Amino acid sequence: MTDFDAIFDSYEPNDYVYSVCEIPKGSTLKVEFDREKKVFMLDRVEPAIFAKPVNYGFIPATTDEDGDSLDTLIVTDEPIPAGVTTKVRVIGMLDFVDDGENDHKIVVVPYDDRHTANSIKTLDDLPSGWKEQIAHHFLHYKDLKKMDTTNPRGWGNADEAWRVIADCVERYKNGQ
Numbered sequence: 211m212t213d214f215d216a217i218f219d220s221y222e223p224n225d226y227v228y229s230v231c232e233i234p235k236g237s238t239l240k241v242e243f244d245r246e247k248k249v250f251m252l253d254r255v256e257p258a259i260f261a262k263p264v265n266y267g268f269i270p271a272t273t274d275e276d277g278d279s280l281d282t283l284i285v286t287d288e289p290i291p292a293g294v295t296t297k298v299r300v301i302g303m304l305d306f307v308d309d310g311e312n313d314h315k316i317v318v319v320p321y322d323d324r325h326t327a328n329s330i331k332t333l334d335d336l337p338s339g340w341k342e343q344i345a346h347h348f349l350h351y352k353d354l355k356k357m358d359t360t361n362p363r364g365w366g367n368a369d370e371a372w373r374v375i376a377d378c379v380e381r382y383k384n385g386q
Contacts, residue, residue: 226321227375229282229298233266234289241292243268243279250292260351263343265290272378273386275312280378282316283344285336287325297321302333303371305363306348309356314374315348333365341365 232241232250238261240253265284272280284290284298298318306313319330329335366374 226297226299227269227316227318228295229267229269229284229316229318230295231265231267231284231290231292233262234291235263235265235286236261236289237292238262245279256351257354260347260354263347267296269316269375269378271382272375273382274314274374274378275381276308277386278313280314280316280375282318285317285319285330285340286323299328299331300368300371300375301330301335302368303366303374304344304348305366307363308352314371314378316371316375332367 230243232243233239238256238258240256241250242253243249244251265286267282267284267290268279269282270279274280282298283304284296285301290296297320299321300316300318302317304315304317306315317333319326322328323330333341
């Protein structure tokens with residue numbers, strides 16, 4: 211366990227988690243946190259048509275089935291700068307497969323969002339068309355390099371997301 215992850219090694223279901231933003235909403239820079247080096251690394255620059263439609267981050271002290279930290283989609287009107295850690299409420303998940311591996315996307319909102327008066331509690335509270343736009347992005351964002359390698363398989367509620375989080379915390383603790 212790295213010192214960074216040790217700060218975030220306890221999650222209580224149906225309460226909150228922390229999410230670290232890697233890619234601000236609207237960015238074309240594919241940034242990833244390197245656990246071993248403890249730095250944010252630029253992986254690649256995406257075409258402008260594939261800018262992130264939502265803030266993209268990860269939950270520390272987790273390991274998803276693809277071997278990376280569990281991804282988050284952090285819903286805010288404004289971009290969150292890369293590296294910023296946010297206390298977030300889990301509202302659902304995108305069941306997603308990338309290159310044949312499960313690569314879940316946990317959908318979260320800031321725990322204290324006074325702009326929305328904390329009104330977003332479930333995926334159904336998001337604006338009309340939001341889920342379709344996000345699924346479209348993840349279906350096509352690799353088309354120019356590796357067409358047909360991504361598959362957004364559907365949406366899950368907060369309870370399903372918490373089960374994935376618990377599995378990813380356990381996988382992390384077991385050193386996988």
